Amino acid sequence: MSKRIEAKDLNVYYGDFLAVEGVTMNIEPRSVTALIGPSGCGKSTFIRTLNRMHEVIPGAHVKGQVLLDGDNLYGDGVDPVLVRRQVGMVFQRPNPFPTMSIRDNVLAGVKLNNRRIAKSDAEALVEKSLRGANLWNEVKDRLELPGSGLSGGQQQRLCIARAIAVSPEVLLMDEPCSALDPISTLAIEDLIGELKQEYTIVIVTHNMQQASRVSDSTAFFNIAGTGKPGKLIEYDETTKMFSNPNEKSTEDYVSGRFG
Amino acid sequence: MSSAPAAASPKLRAKGRPADIIFQGISTFAGISILVMLGLVAIFLVVQSIPAFGPDFDVKGTSNFLEYVGPLAFGTVWASFLAMIMAVPVAIGIALFITHFAPRKLASTIGFVIDLLAAVPSVVFGLWGANVLAGFMKPAYAWLSDNLGFIPLFAGTASGTGRTILTASIVLAVMVLPIITALSREVFLQTPRLHEEASLALGATRWEMIKMAVLPFGASGIVSASILGLGRALGETMAIAMVLSPSLVVSFILTSGTNPSTIASNIALSFPEAHGNEVSALIATGLVLFIITILVNGLARWLLGRNPRTGGAK
Numbered sequence: 001m002s003k004r005i006e007a008k009d010l011n012v013y014y015g016d017f018l019a020v021e022g023v024t025m026n027i028e029p030r031s032v033t034a035l036i037g038p039s040g041c042g043k044s045t046f047i048r049t050l051n052r053m054h055e056v057i058p059g060a061h062v063k064g065q066v067l068l069d070g071d072n073l074y075g076d077g078v079d080p081v082l083v084r085r086q087v088g089m090v091f092q093r094p095n096p097f098p099t100m101s102i103r104d105n106v107l108a109g110v111k112l113n114n115r116r117i118a119k120s121d122a123e124a125l126v127e128k129s130l131r132g133a134n135l136w137n138e139v140k141d142r143l144e145l146p147g148s149g150l151s152g153g154q155q156q157r158l159c160i161a162r163a164i165a166v167s168p169e170v171l172l173m174d175e176p177c178s179a180l181d182p183i184s185t186l187a188i189e190d191l192i193g194e195l196k197q198e199y200t201i202v203i204v205t206h207n208m209q210q211a212s213r214v215s216d217s218t219a220f221f222n223i224a225g226t227g228k229p230g231k232l233i234e235y236d237e238t239t240k241m242f243s244n245p246n247e248k249s250t251e252d253y254v255s256g257r258f259g
Numbered sequence: 260m261s262s263a264p265a266a267a268s269p270k271l272r273a274k275g276r277p278a279d280i281i282f283q284g285i286s287t288f289a290g291i292s293i294l295v296m297l298g299l300v301a302i303f304l305v306v307q308s309i310p311a312f313g314p315d316f317d318v319k320g321t322s323n324f325l326e327y328v329g330p331l332a333f334g335t336v337w338a339s340f341l342a343m344i345m346a347v348p349v350a351i352g353i354a355l356f357i358t359h360f361a362p363r364k365l366a367s368t369i370g371f372v373i374d375l376l377a378a379v380p381s382v383v384f385g386l387w388g389a390n391v392l393a394g395f396m397k398p399a400y401a402w403l404s405d406n407l408g409f410i411p412l413f414a415g416t417a418s419g420t421g422r423t424i425l426t427a428s429i430v431l432a433v434m435v436l437p438i439i440t441a442l443s444r445e446v447f448l449q450t451p452r453l454h455e456e457a458s459l460a461l462g463a464t465r466w467e468m469i470k471m472a473v474l475p476f477g478a479s480g481i482v483s484a485s486i487l488g489l490g491r492a493l494g495e496t497m498a499i500a501m502v503l504s505p506s507l508v509v510s511f512i513l514t515s516g517t518n519p520s521t522i523a524s525n526i527a528l529s530f531p532e533a534h535g536n537e538v539s540a541l542i543a544t545g546l547v548l549f550i551i552t553i554l555v556n557g558l559a560r561w562l563l564g565r566n567p568r569t570g571g572a573k
Contacts, residue, residue, distance in 0.1 A: 051460065053456065053459065053460055056455075058363065081462050081463070081464050082462065084459065084460055084461065084462040085461075085462035088460065088461070089456075089460035091453060091456060091457065091460075093453060095451075095453035095454055095456070096457075097457065097458075097471060097472065097475070098454070098475075098476075099475040099476075108458070108461060108471060109461030109462060112461060112463050112464075113462065113464065113467070159457070162457075162461065163460075163461070166461060166462065
């Protein structure tokens with residue numbers, strides 16, 4: 001249920017513009033990896049290349065490789081639809097489907113690609129996914145109501161339930177708490193700690209405390225100036241990154257003297 | 260300080276700002292004038308059509324007004340209904356293609372062509388329908404009534420000219436296509452990126468993404484666009500007048516040479532030689548068309564309001 005990600009000399013382009021340059025990193029299975037760095041440094045762009053969501057933007061493409069347990073996501077004939085089934089994603093702002101009930105939201109991914117699921121299996125999966133997202137007790141009596149009626153934090157956990165319902169190998173989170181209040185943020189952070197038992201998790205965050213609380217490894221991205229490509233500056237265990245990093249700029253950033 | 264009355268600090272008193280007053284006046288006048296115009300049209304129609312409801316009604320061999328307007332009202336609704344069945348799916352398809360499938364250059368070209376189609380005068384569509392499309396469809400009608408004549412829609416002998424209600428509906432469909440396409444395209448473009456990405460990130464194909472995110476979001480917009488298109492189809496005059504020869508029948512047959520006519524085209528064709536009672540009768544049919552249009556609009560609004568989960572989805 002959990003795979004290793006290896007990025008090898010990955011360059012990301014928007015048209016001719018080089019947005020992220022030369023990222024090489026190994027992301028261990030069953031761990032939480034935080035991507036930190038100033039705005040515009042390419043961490044969101046990079047995380048999107050891990051499930052090919054960057055291709056939604058016309059002209060975006062990559063050079064280099066991303067290996068998921070050795071399989072290149074950018075190999076010939078690899079279907080991005082199948083990549084995204086293995087690599088789930090949670091977004092900055094909660095985005096449950098507004099016209100669907102809570103139950104249908106959880107099952108939305110499962111029913112894709114003409115897959116059928118027996119009614120009893122569906123019920124079990126809804127409960128398992130919502131429990132997995134620590135949401136079951138709050139919504140078990142109103143599964144038929146629209147997902148948009150939940151609070152922001154609940155919606156975000158609904159989105160996590162929707163993502164894990166398809167049993168992905170990897171879960172990507174692009175600033176999942178940036179639109180949430182501290183209590184909801186704490187709920188999500190606890191959840192991340194539980195989810196890493198089963199999934200490889202990569203999280204983008206602007207919150208240093210959050211990175212140090214939830215992650216095992218941290219990658220610091222930076223950008224030399226406007227119009228320059230973002231680069232991976234340093235990647236190490238979180239404790240080392242926050243106490244004794246090798247690079248001066250990492251230390252400046254995590255200690256708040258920069259950015 | 261705080262207890263000082265407003266009069267004590269005249270600087271804080273609301274001052275009429277000329278630009279605000281003028282702008283408010285202009286927009287209020289515009290808003291009221293649309294109501295006044297609609298009211299005047301309604302009054303004109305009602306007053307002028309009163310004689311038609313009298314006992315001595317005698318127009319085109321009918322003995323009362325209902326007998327006269329019934330087939331016309333039927334023809335109007337039937338032709339528009341057929342046109343909408345053909346136009347709405349195609350329009351949605353074109354709008355989806357432009358917004359989600361076509362490369363950007365092709366999309367803007369197609370969008371431009373669609374907008375051009377809206378600028379073609381209806382007389383031109385009428386000419387095309389009567390002279391080109393009718394002849395082109397004639398063999399198809401003959402085949403339909405020979406082979407599928409057991410279906411009531413294609414019963415009887417096929418039209419010898421091809422100028423049937425179906426030809427007229429196809430012309431209508433082409434005419435309402437641009438307006439439905441253009442409006443649907445605008446709605447589809449406004450689909451929140453978040454929802455599109457949510458479905459794609461779950462592993463949806465492009466079509467599944469459209470089903471999950473774009474169509475539910477655009478449902479109310481599609482209905483509104485269709486209503487505007489339907490309004491145009493109901494009131495269309497010249498194209499129908501040039502394609503159909505009017506006759507007062509109620510018939511669902513698509514391929515026959517004897518067709519129901521529509522209210523608007525009947526007015527256009529009969530008005531020049533109408534006199535006396537017939538003028539009132541024609542204006543009364545206009546009143547009926549006016550009422551049909553209002554009913555259709557009301558029905559659409561009711562449909563939209565009834566289902567807030569899909570209708571008001573944001």
